[in-house]
Amino acid sequence: MKQQLNQIKADVVSALENISSKAELESFRVEFLGKKGRLTQVLRGMGGLSPEERPVVGQLANEVRSFIETEIERMGEKLEKELLEKRLVEERIDVTIPGTRKKLGKRHPITTVLDEIKDIFIGMGFQIAEGPEIEGEYYNFKALNMPEGHPARDVQDTFYITEDVVLRTQTSTVQARVMESQKPPIRIIAPGRVYRSDAVDATHSPLFHQIEGLVVDKGVTMADLKGTLEVFCKRLYGEDKKFRFRPHYFPFTEPSCELDISCPACNGKGCRVCKGEGWIELLGAGMVHPKVLEMSGIDSTIYSGFAFGIGLERTVMRRYEIDDLRLFFENNLKFLKQF
């Protein structure tokens, strides 16, 4: 029997060499270890052994069994590994083929830039205020120090609903509304649609967006106006940009100014983009006119403030180098998908 067992062991070694699949390994297992397997058959003959021989043969049989089991396991692992490697090779794909994409929409570029501007001001403690687009003549003109017959009224070609009701020509209308309903300190921006009766072309639209800003508190100065707007412009346009404040006129601010940025196309040397000036106008601003404060019921001897107005379309056009205002309202996806 010893001989038989040793023969089995030898056969196992030679049989293993020919195994190349899991199925073969399984029939190998059955051949040797199965209920009718060779090892089992040999062990069945154990009963005919002498008591002295039995433990010796038994031990040998166990050794052979565990040898076979170890070998099967080893072989199994080896086959597994080979199989995996083969599969990995088979599963190779062209990873340079473009990915499968989910449909994703986008915000309108005007909203995208507006969101950015809102975030900058919210970071400085500003709230977002709103006002009606169909507005009383009072808030659009009178409360902004443009009484009847004021020459500045002519500059803004106004759409009228009735004699006293207009489509607001500027978001500055929100100024008086906020001051009437809110006590200082006031820090707001008011973005929204405004209307001027300009025929549509590449640089004009009868409808566009402005962002009005208003700060009213005790001791607000022109230096604060400069500081606040510089922070805003640097955040939006980059720390490396140069700015200048230039005197200007608005009926509802005094002193008034416009803020220019050094021309990004020529770095201030003067070119076609900036009409040779080296500067591009960004926004208008000024200290809230004392009359405007008083009309809204705020004591101008105690409080002061500043206001500013930003043209949103022009800001977006500069950002993305868009050269035609009409594209914003055409809503062609070939345009909208670019941002």
Next chain:
Amino acid sequence: MKLPLSWIQDYVDIEGITPREYQGALTMSGTMVEGILQQGENIQNVVTGKILKIEAHPDADKLVVCQVDVGDETVQIVTGAKNMKEGDFVPVAKDGAILPVGKIKKGKLRGVESCGMMCSEEELGLAEEGTCDGLMILPKDTPIGMDIRDYLGLNEKIAEFEITSNRPDCLSVIGLARETAVTLGKPFNFKKPAVTQSGGDVNDYISVEVLDSELCPRYCCRAVRNVKIGPSPAWLQKRLELSGIRAINNIVDITNYVMLEYGQPMHAFDRRDISSSKIVVRRAKDGEVLTTLDGIERKLSNKDLVIADGEKAIGLAGVMGGENSEIKEDTTDVIFESANFNGVSIRNTSKKLGIRTESSSRFEKGLDPNNAMAALDRACELVALLNAGEIVSGVIDVCAQMKPNREIPFNPDNINRILGISIDRDFMVETLTALEFKVEGDRVVVPSFRGDVEGEADLAEEVARMYGYNNIPSTLLKGETTMGGKNKKQMAEDLVKDTLVSLGLYEIMTYSFVSPKIYEKLNIPKPDYIEISNPLGEEHSIMRTTAVASALEALATNYNQRNDEAFLFELATTYHKGGEDALAIEKQEVVIAMYGDVDFYGIKGVVEQLLEAFGITYYDIVPETENPIFHPGQTAVMKLKNKPAVTVGRVHPLVQKNFGIVPDAYVAVLDFDILLECQRTDKKYKQLPKYPAITRDIAMVVSDEINVRQIEDVFRKTRSNILESYELFDVYKGKQVGEGLKSVAYSLSFRAADKTLTDDEVNTVMENIISELEKKLNAKLRL
């Protein structure tokens, strides 16, 4: 306003300041200089020359060879021009010269060397293209070899100023020179004009009656006799032309010259045409007619101010003179008018009649009545200078009570407080004095030409702009902190956009005003909308009450642009009559519009997910068959708080056709206000399930009339706390189920929070549901 800087030079020395420096300095002190054009900038190395000899070209019939003396040498030039002869003086572009048309180089023309080019006016950029044939022939006394720019006086720098509407005083050489002087820290050399009177008495020539002193606070005039009408001298014509005004004759040119120089519009009448030698300043009669200088007959009303004589109107005050009294070649006696008119009245007349002149655009901003007399005197000074006539002695000045100059408090501390800086008092006094304010202790007297300066804030600006805005420090806001941020509505707006964008939709922006025709296109009755009284056109004439048409137009645009698919949305404002303050009710709606890879359930899914983002998971939903915009069989209305909040469906084929959209289009409109009202932000964590769920499938046959929502209502109404969820997994219509019927299958999931359910417990609920389905919907269970 456009001016040659040499005119400013008459009043302040700006010699040696480069155009760029000038532009920068004035712009930063508040007088925007848009640009400075250097005349002759594009002409270089062009000199005067004399043609010594003209010979035929050996090889070309149409060319000649000229020897031209250009001062330091004699050059040979080949030309095709024909209008010159030997001994003529011409402009010569030498080798290497620059002309507006390009660079000139030595070369050979048909084998003969040519060392330059003789020029026409056109080639020098002095005449319009195609208006010259032949060379520019210069006078016989022309010096040879002189730079053509110097010879022709092409050395002017012309500045373009942008004057803000609060500074009509700067619509003049004097005003700009004053600003220039203060900005550059130079003296302002203004001389009062001197009038040489020739005797006689103006009152024998003209009398003036002002009937409406509110509209005409001041009317001054002088008479000029023995007038010789003729052209003005070249220097005066040139100044007018460089300033954009056409020269006409000496008298008219003088009035325009004074307007530019003093900013005071003037007018000259032919005295012969003033009947009874009497000027009456009055309101026009309703329907009165006047033919203005431009030959157009104007119909006036009593809101318009006219200059009249004893019988008729002879001028539209402050706007334009009348044709019936204009200066003619044989005019001998002239009445110069220099008056002050009410700005608002001029503005209204000019607007109503559609005439905007150099005169009206100045008057409408409000001019200084004090300037009228000085300007009148300046005109008379020029008459003498030009030898154009004799000034009759005396002046007529009909003047309402002149307002005293405004006085305002002057407190340097307040000015510094506004600016956030400490400028010393001396600088302020110096600046204000230079600007012709009078500082008297703690008060300032404002010059009469500065109607815009009303208070301390204005003084602060005067000081600040001369101090330099950029010298004011930049500081950050101090004081009480404010709570910044967005309110609930603003955050909800962001939520709409975030959600729809993440679902693959693109945000669009459309006009708020539309054509009233959209209602026909939408096939719905016209609502009571808000109209614009002065629209740009019918297309943009009413405020929209719905944004659906705009969205459909956007779909059409994309379809026409050959985009295969368009998933669009807009958070749009609509405008409705009414509202507390009689303005309008402005509402917001979310409009979703789609074509491409989408069907009804696709757009409904978008709507459901948007509602879900608002925490809204349950709502009533009913089919909508009556809305003409939508397909009657593929449209639903969702109700929130019993109000119709959403309409979603396929666009009616007729409406699609009206908008020119070919692929099936789907639209949803959500009332943003209701959405906001129903928004649930009180999200609470729910424990994750601990015990297993039991699922049961149920299939039934019901009438096709029954909506699955009715079946789901039955599930919901069993109110079993172990029915965790249900999911529709099949709807089938066909022969097997029979005509008018459909088979619907659901998968129901049961779970208890505190134990593992038994079959018996689930069966009890299932039986209950089944019997309800049978009872309420006449459903037949398929097992």
